[in-house]
């Protein structure tokens with residue numbers, strides 16, 4: 689869901705989950721108006737299977753690995769490698785924006801699959817379990833929604849409780865940031881393809897442009913653009929969308 693609230697200073701606060709943001713800015717901008725109305729599309733079998741695969745991985749990790757508890761000093765000490773349990777951290781990305789005369793804030797919240805720091809590099813790993821391997825065989829970089837998801841996590845603060853209050857979250861110090869998008873077989877959970885890279889200036893600019901555009905559309909200051917791709921509409925869960933191409 690996407691919500692627009694007013695802060696005590698009278699400014700707009702745009703709130704969105706990571707998945708609704710990425711589904712809008714990485715797939716179809718028309719979705720923003722559906723999310724603003726609170727329309728929740730039905731879950732597909734792929735989503736249900738994906739949740740089950742995530743749960744299986746979480747259980748496997750808990751049964752086979754033990755990670756050292758992370759202390760406040762450990763979060764700041766770049767010489768210390770740290771790793772959190774799968775699905776163990778919630779994320780909170782908040783920014784003040786400057787859109788002409790408007791100065792809204794944006795808060796995008798989610799839950800990362802895997803977060804760790806290795807040799808000073810903060811790493812976010814996200815796993816995907818597609819229905820078929822085919823579409824990834826000829827793909828050499830991730831889809832935009834997948835890139836946006838990891839970039840949001842990498843630039844967030846974190847909490848174990850999921851609280852959205854700023855004071856309840858913490859930062860993980862790092863020298864650089866890196867993302868991994870691990871495409872897995874949904875039955876065996878083995879990797880089919882791994883996309884990975886460091887957060888570059890281009891990636892930061894890509895994220896910033898998407899954030900600003902999202903805010904403009906959500907606030908009604910810019911019209912969403914149709915992708916004009918019937919295949920995307922055929923795979924879309926918003927079955928009653930008036931903009932659907934058949």
Ligand code: SF4
Pocket residue numbers: 716717718719920921924925926929930931932933
């Ligand atoms: S049906 Fe098509 S136009 Fe409508 S939200 Fe889905 S992808 Fe966008």
